[in-house]
Amino acid sequence: MLNFLLFFLHKPNMHRLTQRLQHKTIIITGASYGIGESLCYLLAEIDCNLILVARTSDKLCELKKQFAMSKAKVDIYVADLRDQKQIDEFIKYIKTLPIDIFINNAGKSICRPIMQSLDRLHDFERTIKLNYLAPVQLCLALIPKLQQSKGHIINVSAVNVLFAPTVNWSAYQASKSAFDQWLRSAMPELQNQQIKVSTVYLPLVKTRMIEPTKVYQNLPALQPKQAAMIIGYLLQTQKRQYKPWWAIIVQLASVLFNGIWFKLNCYYIKRK
Numbered sequence: 237m238l239n240f241l242l243f244f245l246h247k248p249n250m251h252r253l254t255q256r257l258q259h260k261t262i263i264i265t266g267a268s269y270g271i272g273e274s275l276c277y278l279l280a281e282i283d284c285n286l287i288l289v290a291r292t293s294d295k296l297c298e299l300k301k302q303f304a305m306s307k308a309k310v311d312i313y314v315a316d317l318r319d320q321k322q323i324d325e326f327i328k329y330i331k332t333l334p335i336d337i338f339i340n341n342a343g344k345s346i347c348r349p350i351m352q353s354l355d356r357l358h359d360f361e362r363t364i365k366l367n368y369l370a371p372v373q374l375c376l377a378l379i380p381k382l383q384q385s386k387g388h389i390i391n392v393s394a395v396n397v398l399f400a401p402t403v404n405w406s407a408y409q410a411s412k413s414a415f416d417q418w419l420r421s422a423m424p425e426l427q428n429q430q431i432k433v434s435t436v437y438l439p440l441v442k443t444r445m446i447e448p449t450k451v452y453q454n455l456p457a458l459q460p461k462q463a464a465m466i467i468g469y470l471l472q473t474q475k476r477q478y479k480p481w482w483a484i485i486v487q488l489a490s491v492l493f494n495g496i497w498f499k500l501n502c503y504y505i506k507r508k
């Protein structure tokens with residue numbers, strides 16, 4: 237019941253979604269697990285071309301097999317998007333194709349106090365490379381293609397980037413916020429080039445990403461399938477954003493009660 241109230245769902249109209257995506261070529265990064273994988277299942281019965289990107293080759297091959305009889309034509313591309321050479325190779329590959337939609341979904345989260353990160357600059361490098369630099373680079377490469385196709389960029393973001401920051405999440409929040417700001421800043425220019433931009437500000441989703449964080453295990457969360465539905469809804473409607481209805485209340489509280497939030501964070505750290 238709580239889940240229903242918190243996550244009143246936006247679902248795509250499958251008929252309209254099918255019309256919108258027919259014959260389109262869609263890149264989905266982070267397609268091997270979690271939300272990206274569920275999105276593949278949602279789009280598999282549409283006559284479109286899916287390019288699935290991730291590191292886990294076996295999992296991508298399994299998905300390709302799984303969708304062999306589906307309407308969607310599925311291509312897979314194995315790449316570590318933190319690796320400059322591999323991104324360059326991927327860009328070379330996509331430059332040979334017509335691209336209509338780019339779904340930036342690959343992501344990495346890290347939950348670690350700063351006092352345990354003093355010798356771990358790599359945490360910040362890894363998150364900034366995957367969650368910020370890789371999508372910026374892919375967007376820069378894809379903009380001419382998307383201009384031609386009057387295409388669509390969808391960013392899978394986290395609702396937390398709209399709120400006051402939470403202790404222990406500096407690496408993740410900084411990198412997700414960086415791309416969110418980049419895209420919001422680029423949006424008017426992209427719109428002028430007839431490229432649509434949408435951002436999905438997701439709450440918690442039960443994927444392997446949140447498995448290591450014990451406090452999240454008992455909190456209300458979306459299922460990956462439901463998160464995929466929301467992305468499907470934005471693909472269909474091309475609306476600028478999705479955020480849960482209560483996000484606006486928390487955004488307001490983040491401004492009004494910023495001091496209290498800060499003290500609560502300090503208290504939480506002391507108790508640990």
Ligand SMILES: NC(=O)c1ccc[n+]([C@@H]2O[C@H](COP(=O)([O-])OP(=O)(O)OC[C@H]3O[C@@H](n4cnc5c(N)ncnc54)[C@H](OP(=O)(O)O)[C@@H]3O)[C@@H](O)[C@H]2O)c1
Pocket residue numbers: 265266267268269270271272289290291292293295315316317318340341342343344345366392393394395438439440441442443444445446
């Ligand atoms: N789960 C949540 O609560 C939540 C909430 C808000 C927003 N999000 C966002 O939702 C998106 C999807 O996350 P998820 O929950 O589905 O997590 P997930 O199950 O861990 O999936 C992450 C995906 O990203 C891919 N990936 C990770 N590192 C990569 C790399 N270096 N190069 C290429 N691909 C890489 C993974 O594939 P490989 O491991 O095979 O490379 C996987 O397919 C992320 O952007 C995340 O920030 C998640």
